[in-house]
Amino acid sequence: MPRPIDSDRLAFHRLVFARRRHGWWTPLAVGGLGLVIYVVFLLLLALAGVAAALSNPDAARALEAVLADGGSLDVTSPLSLAVGLGSVALMLPAYLLASLVVNGRRLGFASAVYGRLRWRWMLVCGGLAVATAVVVTLVTALLPAEASAAPLPAPAGAALWISLLVVVLLVPVQATAEEYVFRGYLMQAIGRWLRHPLFAILLPVPLFVIGHLYDPVGQAAVGLFAVAAGWLAWRTGGLEAAIALHIVNNLLAFLLGLLELSDPAATDVGWVSFATSVLLMAVYCAAVELVLRRRPIVRTYALPRAPLPPTVSMPTPTATVPLPGEPTPDLTRP
Template structure:
């Protein structure tokens, strides 16, 4: 039996009860909330996810190529792929192809999770079994304020040192890019968080109890999926650690998604304005310090707010009822008493009075 998630102030962030009783499962251990959990299931889930994603990617690639040829003519494919040594990310067609192909990870992963579990499916999102839209909205607002203030301060420093600022030069197809930045980039960020902070953290958490392993082990996979120099890769790694820590500390993906969305939206928006080169693979320690500082500040503000609001960070899972209670008539289709209530085990032990107590503490109510 699983009850609602416990708020911030109730229970430790650990799933080892001192005795026979309910388990308080943090996010990375949520697979253990499903009685059908088995250690090998995430491996099969990975195979299914890869197969589903491959099929979706092939179908999308065919549709995208046909659409490109219909809009730009027969020479479009040669112009896009053979016209230069690198893909022009700010080309709206290339931008859509690259970012939407990552969005396809969402249906592929959800389909694999629906088949293999754990259930409910929403455990991939948070300890409550759903996406907490209110928390996501607050995190998006905090991230937006932090990033806008940070980049504004960086612009003031640049102006103080150089005496001028780079003038915006919108790229061709600017408004198409803005539409995709608003509609596609957030989904791309959510897809990466579902895979790297959702599936991978919970997979590690099936086997290893300590959250440090669930947070750190997926970091290299996320980091080396980006093509940057050392400073750029370090910036990506810092973001992965911060996002993983926030996922564990807040009990869900909302804060990590918000951080990822605002970071990528602002970066691609600057690229559309011609204020940065999205194809650049080189970075500096200054850029690393700026991004790391903004992410740490965001994490501190989010955790502070989550603690104050009593955000759910664990899921309470009660052990199965003992066979004695099932034999007494509390089986499927019967009314199940609340934990802590008095029940009658039936004759001859209880010919006509109440006796015995359902194992487990009385249910906790969220403030």
């Protein structure tokens, strides 16, 4: 396969060139195969739900209540949380399996320039995200409360603890899945065809916004989040910083919902919530940039150079012993 002609050092959005197969058609094949695998996963999930409903009347009533909500996340229902978050989380294995089949080995380059997730860097980014979320939440708590619909009542008793367990287990996978699809797959797919990182950062934004059903203010916040996450992936050479921000942001939203302080399923986003989201992203990106300036990390992958062709060794002239009666050759003459 041809190598990229711009450079032998690959930024995150160009890492498809580090894979075994990286032809122009591979992003399309990964997307198509990933969609098929994802639909199969959803069908298996639906069949499991139908089997549970047929065997247990209580499960049937709970599943009917979830379907009646139109698939919206309801913090008062652990089953609703599990179905909603789990259906998004299934995008992660669907994409990784499709990428492995189409692009071949070195699947870790879907994550970062190291050819794997950098877990130490992930922990650093997670700490930055948690600290930023705490500070921003305390600061914005001083702002006037905005008029909005009352949050849903939190589940009580065992349902509260089950909902909390579902959130803690599935939200990290759900947020990671969205980052792998929208910042991993889409950025590297665009980077296969277009060299400049702005294309890879900005072109996936509308698709990410469409996937979140908010009012115009909320969609503006989602769009800014997509730009920030794309910049983080390019700037740091991997998905770790974007994943950490996404996980902390979503965990904060659902935990506040369980405390009856907000409604994660609300589609109307006020200006205070918009300002909180923008402030969180801005402070976090600034913190990541500060860490990068003080302790730089590897942000690009160096393609191995093609081996040089073997050199042909020329035989060295050797003196020959003349036969009797022949003149001695003069080796000093050209």
